[in-house]
Amino acid sequence: MSEPLERDVQPVQKLLTLLENLGGERYGGEDVSQLEHALQCAMLAQENAAPESLVVAALLHDIGHLVNPNDEGAAAAGIDAAHERTGAAYLARWFGPAVTAPIAQHVAAKRYLCQAEDGYFQRLSDESVRSLAVQGGPFSETEAEAFLSRPYAEAAIALRRWDEAAKDPEKVTPSLGDFRPLIERALATRQ
Known part of the structure; x- marks a missing residue:
């Protein structure tokens, strides 16, 4: 009976600790840290009445930067470290597609x-x-149409808008701990 509890609690603490310990560094060339960026993005999702799973995705969307030791400075070196795929794969052991697909x-x-x-x-x-330059640049019209047909494309677009807006060094946000219940619920339901 302790296994489900461990499944629910340990990943949450692991993710919070990861963001706390590694998220304090500057976020590439931005004026905010990874943690500040994550908190701002999640707060913007909440302010826009996003479902909890999408708020969690907003909070964790750049986790791939933190779990890939080869990510640091990759874009500046002209390399796409595919942080979005790395992060989604890392989180897929605990969360379902409502969290991982937008990421x-x-x-x-x-x-x-x-x-x-x-x-x-x-x-x-x-x-x-x-980073856009190493990620393939803007889509062609055909690629854009294909993207829109993917499940969770609209959620990913919303996440992307918050992602770009979440770079204000003066923004006051909730604490990381304030998002813990949302992460726990998303884990419990495998959203």
Whole structure:
């Protein structure tokens, strides 16, 4: 009977500790840390009445940067470390597709928005422009159409919008612990 409890509690603490311990570093060339970025993104998801699973995805969307030792400086070196796939795969042992699919697709959503929405590219931060170049650049029209047909594409687009907005060094956010119950519920339901 202790196994389900361990399944629910240990991953949550592991994820919180990972964000606390490794998330304090600056986020690429941004003016915020990984942790500040994650908290801002999750807060924006909550402010937009996103389902809890998408709030959790927003909080954890860049976990791939933290769990891949080869990620540091990859974009600046012209390498796509595929943090979105790394993060989704890492989280898939605990969460279902309502959390992992938007994470796996948030880079594709950036590529989509750069193709489909006038002015989106111009709103990207310098770091997002640099990473976009190694991630394949804006989608073609055909790629954009194919992206929209994927399950969770709309959730990934919403996540991507919050991702770009979550880079304010002055923003006050809830604490990491405030999101613990949401993570626990997403784990319990494998959302």
